[in-house]
Amino acid sequence: MSQATEVVGNPYAAELAAAKKAVALAARLCQRVQRSILHSDIQSKADKTPVTVADYGSQVLVCLVLKKELPSHSFSIIAEEDSKDLREDGAQEIIEHITTLINETIVNDGSYNMSLSKEDVLSAIDGGKSEGGPSGRHWILDPIDGTKGFIRGDQYAVALGLLDEGKVVLGVLGCPNLPLKSTNKNNSSSFGDRIGSLFFATIGCGAQVEALEGSEPQKISVCSTNNPVDASFFESFEASHSKRDLTSSIAEKLGVRAPPVRMDSQAKYGALARGDGAIFLRIPHKSYIETVWDHAAGSIVTEAGGMVKDAAGNDLDFCKGRYLDRDRGIIATNKHLMPLVLKAVQEAMKEEQ
Ligand SMILES: Nc1ncnc2c1ncn2[C@@H]1O[C@H](COP(=O)(O)O)[C@@H](OP(=O)(O)O)[C@H]1O
Numbered sequence: 447m448s449q450a451t452e453v454v455g456n457p458y459a460a461e462l463a464a465a466k467k468a469v470a471l472a473a474r475l476c477q478r479v480q481r482s483i484l485h486s487d488i489q490s491k492a493d494k495t496p497v498t499v500a501d502y503g504s505q506v507l508v509c510l511v512l513k514k515e516l517p518s519h520s521f522s523i524i525a526e527e528d529s530k531d532l533r534e535d536g537a538q539e540i541i542e543h544i545t546t547l548i549n550e551t552i553v554n555d556g557s558y559n560m561s562l563s564k565e566d567v568l569s570a571i572d573g574g575k576s577e578g579g580p581s582g583r584h585w586i587l588d589p590i591d592g593t594k595g596f597i598r599g600d601q602y603a604v605a606l607g608l609l610d611e612g613k614v615v616l617g618v619l620g621c622p623n624l625p626l627k628s629t630n631k632n633n634s635s636s637f638g639d640r641i642g643s644l645f646f647a648t649i650g651c652g653a654q655v656e657a658l659e660g661s662e663p664q665k666i667s668v669c670s671t672n673n674p675v676d677a678s679f680f681e682s683f684e685a686s687h688s689k690r691d692l693t694s695s696i697a698e699k700l701g702v703r704a705p706p707v708r709m710d711s712q713a714k715y716g717a718l719a720r721g722d723g724a725i726f727l728r729i730p731h732k733s734y735i736e737t738v739w740d741h742a743a744g745s746i747v748t749e750a751g752g753m754v755k756d757a758a759g760n761d762l763d764f765c766k767g768r769y770l771d772r773d774r775g776i777i778a779t780n781k782h783l784m785p786l787v788l789k790a791v792q793e794a795m796k797e798e799q
């Protein structure tokens with residue numbers, strides 16, 4: 447973990463250092479699992495979405511590092527996974543596997559001299575049950591965002607945010623499969639061909655990226671184009687996560703010429719924050735309710751000079767519990783394009799009804 451990254455006078459410097467360490471360690475466990483994932487590492491949750499041993503392992507490691515690094519802080523975390531399925535009959539083998547993965551990752555890292563039992567692992571997972579809310583501090587964690595991408599061998603992210611008195615004040619986004627170098631020629635850097643990006647931001651201090659394995663950090667900013675014709679847009683790789691008839695109609699209304707860049711997870715927010723593309727569109731089916739952990743770390747876009755809004759043009763409200771209180775649809779882009787994109791989104795949604 448590099449020491450030079452914390453901005454002098456940053457009131458969240460200690461939290462940022464802890465969050466970066468937590469995300470980087472969890473990402474190491476995920477990388478190891480992704481390299482040789484087995485069918486038995488994957489389970490299906492009650493809502494039919496997948497969860498893997500790495501989602502659970504990542505959640506435990508992030509909680510553990512935050513608690514170890516910030517011992518004097520009261521600890522509340524809203525995290526995606528719970529231990530319900532792991533406590534059912536027949537789950538012994540999978541819990542054992544998760545526990546081994548966690549303990550081996552801790553030993554290989556060398557920062558902590560400790561070993562967790564299976565019961566420690568289950569109770570650490572359940573530590574993520576906080577309801578958050580408008581007062582106090584609450585971490586928000588997606589231990590693997592883009593689990594479907596993770597299983598496929600594609601993009602995923604370990605996504606951690608911090609809510610303080612109702613506002614997201616810190617975001618860290620670990621993207622193990624995302625090249626460090628921006629695809630935007632104007633943002634060329636000396637990063638070479640390294641794979642694995644760690645994006646981070648704290649409120650008022652700008653957004654930065656560094657190698658997941660550690661490197662000199664670089665300030666990042668969103669693409670500055672004010673002409674949608676030059677813009678490209680990101681959407682989910684999974685066709686069921688965002689309505690493509692709507693996103694293509696929005697792109698057409700805007701005059702966007704480039705084909706959509708389809709990518710799993712909040713890696714899209716990271717890529718947008720450094721100008722790889724100009725617009726992020728997420729328009730789920732009408733019945734879908736967004737969770738806070740799918741977007742909290744994405745707030746780094748705001749620190750990179752961009753905006754994140756719902757389809758009605760409101761800021762996202764992270765302090766209503768585990769779900770986002772918002773109008774359907776999430777849009778992230780720069781300040782010039784936001785009014786144009788919102789207009790196109792609203793028109794396309796009206797035509798849909
Ligand atoms: N039918 C659906 N519509 C919209 N989002 C969905 C969905 N099913 C799952 N998701 C969410 O989409 C997230 C991934 O987003 P993306 O499409 O950008 O990769 C998933 O996060 P997890 O993988 O953490 O469960 C999950 O929360």
Ligand SMILES: [Mg+2]
Pocket residue numbers: 495496526593
């Ligand atoms: Mg999930």
Ligand SMILES: [Mg+2]
Pocket residue numbers: 588590591592739740
């Ligand atoms: Mg998610």
Ligand SMILES: [Mg+2]
Pocket residue numbers: 501526588589590591592593
């Ligand atoms: Mg997840």
